[in-house]
Amino acid sequence: IGVNTFLGKDGSPTVLPGEVIRATREEKEAQIETCRNQQKAWSEKSGDMLSRLQRKAVENKNTFEELMETTKFCTLGQITNALYEVGGQYRRNM
Numbered sequence: 001i002g003v004n005t006f007l008g009k010d011g012s013p014t015v016l017p018g019e020v021i022r023a024t025r026e027e028k029e030a031q032i033e034t035c036r037n038q039q040k041a042w043s044e045k046s047g048d049m050l051s052r053l054q055r056k057a058v059e060n061k062n063t064f065e066e067l068m069e070t071t072k073f074c075t076l077g078q079i080t081n082a083l084y085e086v087g088g089q090y091r092r093n094m
């Protein structure tokens with residue numbers, strides 16, 4: 001997902017992780033194929049689940065329970081995109 005760095009408790013220097021493990025090409029391709037298979041297997045159900053999740057978010061209701069159900073049928077990318085559509089995307093002020 002990413003590599004995190006941390007500031008020491010005194011604010012400096014930056015503490016880097018001791019080891020970064022990277023996925024192999026085969027592992028990446030296998031994960032992509034898994035996502036595609038999930039999207040294909042649940043193509044009929046995923047649209048409804050994403051709509052339900054979006055509705056909860058728009059109505060400012062607790063989305064946790066709906067999110068737990070949605071993850072059974074949708075990928076993280078599908079969920080993220082659906083929530084961006086109704087809520088926008090956070091951008092940190094630079």
